[in-house]
Amino acid sequence: GIQVEQSPPDLILQEGANSTLRCNFSDSVNNLQWFHQNPWGQLINLFYIPSGTKQNGRLSATTVATERYSLLYISSSQTTDSGVYFCAVPMDSNYQLIWGAGTKLIIKP
Amino acid sequence: DADVTQTPRNRITKTGKRIMLECSQTKGHDRMYWYRQDPGLGLRLIYYSFDVKDINKGEISDGYSVSRQAQAKFSLSLESAIPNQTALYFCATSELGAGEQFFGPGTRLTVL
Numbered sequence: 001g002i003q004v005e006q007s008p009p010d011l012i013l014q015e016g017a018n019s020t021l022r023c024n025f026s027d028s029v030n031n032l033q034w035f036h037q038n039p040w041g042q043l044i045n046l047f048y049i050p051s052g053t054k055q056n057g058r059l060s061a062t063t064v065a066t067e068r069y070s071l072l073y074i075s076s077s078q079t080t081d082s083g084v085y086f087c088a089v090p091m092d093s094n095y096q097l098i099w100g101a102g103t104k105l106i107i108k109p
Numbered sequence: 110d111a112d113v114t115q116t117p118r119n120r121i122t123k124t125g126k127r128i129m130l131e132c133s134q135t136k137g138h139d140r141m142y143w144y145r146q147d148p149g150l151g152l153r154l155i156y157y158s159f160d161v162k163d164i165n166k167g168e169i170s171d172g173y174s175v176s177r178q179a180q181a182k183f184s185l186s187l188e189s190a191i192p193n194q195t196a197l198y199f200c201a202t203s204e205l206g207a208g209e210q211f212f213g214p215g216t217r218l219t220v221l
Contacts, residue, residue: 004151031208041197041215048209086151090208096142096167097210099151 002027002091006100013077014108021072021103023087030090032063033097034072037084046072046085077107112136113213115200121219122190130185130216132200139205141183143167143175146197146215155198158183159205190220 003026013019023032034046047054047061049070054061058078063070074081084104088097113134122128132141140159144152154167156175164177172194176184187194200213 033209035212041217043199043212043215045209045211050208088151088210096154096157097152099153101149101151 002029002089002098004087004089004098004100006085006087006103008103009101010104010106012106012108015077015079017077017107019074019077019105021074021085021105023070023072023100025068025070025087025089028065028068032070033088034061034070035086035088036081037086037102039083043086074105077105079107079109081105082107113200113202113211115198115213115216117216118214119217121221123221124191126190126220128187128190128218130198130200130218132183132185132213134181134200134202134213136202136211137180138202138211139180140203141177142201142203142210143173143183143185144199144201145169145194146199152199155185187218187220190218192220194218195220 005024007022031050033048036044049061049063051063051065058075060073084102086102088099091098116131142157143155146152153169155173158164158177161177174186198216201210203210
């Protein structure tokens with residue numbers, strides 16, 4: 001089945017720094033989602049991005065479907081950005097999501 | 110009000126007990142899903158339902174059962190809970206034909 005790999009596994013930054021998180025997937029997909037899991041465990045939808053680039057405030061995402069990767073950019077990091085960032089892709093036409101292991105981001109004040 | 114709600118939010122139970130986790134949604138979506146998350150890992154699919162009469166096993170369905178009582182309600186049951194079912198459980202929904210899934214706040218279950 002499809003494999004999803006995220007990098008880096010851990011990232012520690014000072015407040016105000018920028019970061020790039022990567023998601024590689026092993027097969028072609030027709031959509032991809034990015035999520036933020038906050039320290040309380042809640043999953044927050046960030047982007048639904050099958051291809052191209054989207055922006056939402058300080059966050060943006062780019063998916064290059066032909067090369068099987070997606071990037072999540074966080075600019076001017078804030079302590080509230082801390083948590084785990086997941087990407088997920090559908091396994092098949094039934095849209096069952098396959099998840100990466102996540103990138104744990106810690107933003108220090 | 111939240112679009113996808115889960116009850117209870119936290120539950121501690123003992124080995125061998127039957128427990129039910131409930132999920133309700135007001136998004137009007139046809140598809141509903143139950144996932145579990147173990148510490149340090151991504152989510153894994155337990156069961157999914159594309160409509161009231163269509164229920165399917167996911168990757169890790171052993172030890173679980175589900176009921177789709179209505180379009181808006183999808184329940185997950187542990188018939189006889191065991192300690193390795195201690196996890197964070199999420200319900201999700203999506204539109205028929207669309208891929209984006211939306212998640213509830215999660216239920217933290219501890220089996221002693």
